[in-house]
Amino acid sequence: MLNRSPLAALALVVLAGCSSSTINATTDEPAADDVTEASTDVSTDVTSANDSGDELVSNTTVPASEPEATTTQAPTTAATTTTTTLPPPPVTLPERDIAPLAAMTPPLEAVGTSNGDATSRAQWRLLELGFWLQDPNGRYDQTTQQAVMAFQKYYGLETDGSLGPVTAAKLSEIDVRPSGASTAGTLVEVDKTKQLVFLVDEGVTRWILNTSTGTEVPYDTVNKNTGEPESGDSVTRPGVFAVDRQREEGWWAGDLGEIYRPKYFDAGIALHGSNYIPSYPASHGCVRLSTAAMDWIWDSDLVPMGTTVWVHGDIPGTPA
Numbered sequence: 111m112l113n114r115s116p117l118a119a120l121a122l123v124v125l126a127g128c129s130s131s132t133i134n135a136t137t138d139e140p141a142a143d144d145v146t147e148a149s150t151d152v153s154t155d156v157t158s159a160n161d162s163g164d165e166l167v168s169n170t171t172v173p174a175s176e177p178e179a180t181t182t183q184a185p186t187t188a189a190t191t192t193t194t195t196l197p198p199p200p201v202t203l204p205e206r207d208i209a210p211l212a213a214m215t216p217p218l219e220a221v222g223t224s225n226g227d228a229t230s231r232a233q234w235r236l237l238e239l240g241f242w243l244q245d246p247n248g249r250y251d252q253t254t255q256q257a258v259m260a261f262q263k264y265y266g267l268e269t270d271g272s273l274g275p276v277t278a279a280k281l282s283e284i285d286v287r288p289s290g291a292s293t294a295g296t297l298v299e300v301d302k303t304k305q306l307v308f309l310v311d312e313g314v315t316r317w318i319l320n321t322s323t324g325t326e327v328p329y330d331t332v333n334k335n336t337g338e339p340e341s342g343d344s345v346t347r348p349g350v351f352a353v354d355r356q357r358e359e360g361w362w363a364g365d366l367g368e369i370y371r372p373k374y375f376d377a378g379i380a381l382h383g384s385n386y387i388p389s390y391p392a393s394h395g396c397v398r399l400s401t402a403a404m405d406w407i408w409d410s411d412l413v414p415m416g417t418t419v420w421v422h423g424d425i426p427g428t429p430a
Contacts, residue, residue, distance in 0.1 A: 211284060218278045219232075220277075220278040225250050230248035236257045236281070241261050243256070260319060262277055263389070295312070297420055305321055322387045323391050323397055324343075324391055326344055334365055335364075335365050336365075346393075346396070349376070349421055352418055354415070356372065369396070375419040379397070381407075382397070383401035383404030
């Protein structure tokens with residue numbers, strides 16, 4: 111079962127991307143994420159948590175699809191049955207699945223991206239609603255920006271990562287907990303339409319993270335490991351998959367650029383850390399999260415081998 115994370119790991123380098131299909135690639139490494147771009151200006155704090163999670167059970171309500179192999183395999187962690195338990199957090203966190211929600215009185219201040227006590231209050235509110243950030247310490251860091259972006263995406267607001275007047279007002283008035291589409295099972299839900307990741311435990315959405323999936327724009331590039339031409343469609347393929355490979359070490363050189371601590375679920379497509387997670391689809395097919403969120407997922411063992419991954423929806427701007 112996904113329990114609450116420690117405060118030290120609160121808040122789940124380069125532009126990277128993943129190859130959803132590969133042509134003429136001869137490397138034994140799996141496809142990785144996008145070519146290098148500049149990091150975001152907001153700093154990333156990385157802290158670690160402890161092990162977590164009961165034995166995970168796949169029980170989604172969508173039809174399963176069989177993943178198609180699109181890349182060759184690299185030596186990665188072998189699948190095993192994982193049964194671990196989260197330790198209690200060092201501080202009291204919001205009981206999101208028990209306590210009823212109420213509008214905030216007084217309402218939150220529109221702090222923009224500034225630091226301070228008003229920012230800390232907004233951070234605690236985001237955590238109460240399930241939008242992960244690393245530490246509600248009043249510092250408007252990258253994970254706070256990402257949590258605000260996730261909130262804005264979920265409620266259809268302008269996604270600029272800033273706690274302006276409209277966002278602050280909406281965050282203050284919410285009285286129903288946000289959730290993904292999954293109503294059963296323990297899984298990672300990737301909503302391409304909202305560009306969000308939901309961590310679901312026994313049908314209950316525990317955490318929501320900002321993400322950036324595949325652009326669905328075909329590409330022709332050079333494989334960074336083999337030097338051979340490579341083409342793909344940049345699609346994060348819809349379907350029901352399972353985490354079957356992973357690399358625990360930090361950054362490593364993938365075929366299309368550096369990626370951080372990936373967990374593969376559809377051949378060369380992975381959930382992985384990046385320093386560039388914009389408000390729109392920007393990868394070659396992988397599901398990007400902040401490096402801090404990826405550390406939290408690894409250190410808390412929230413997505414062990416075998417975890418179900420459900421990808422659904424269409425990226426924004428796709429014709430009906």
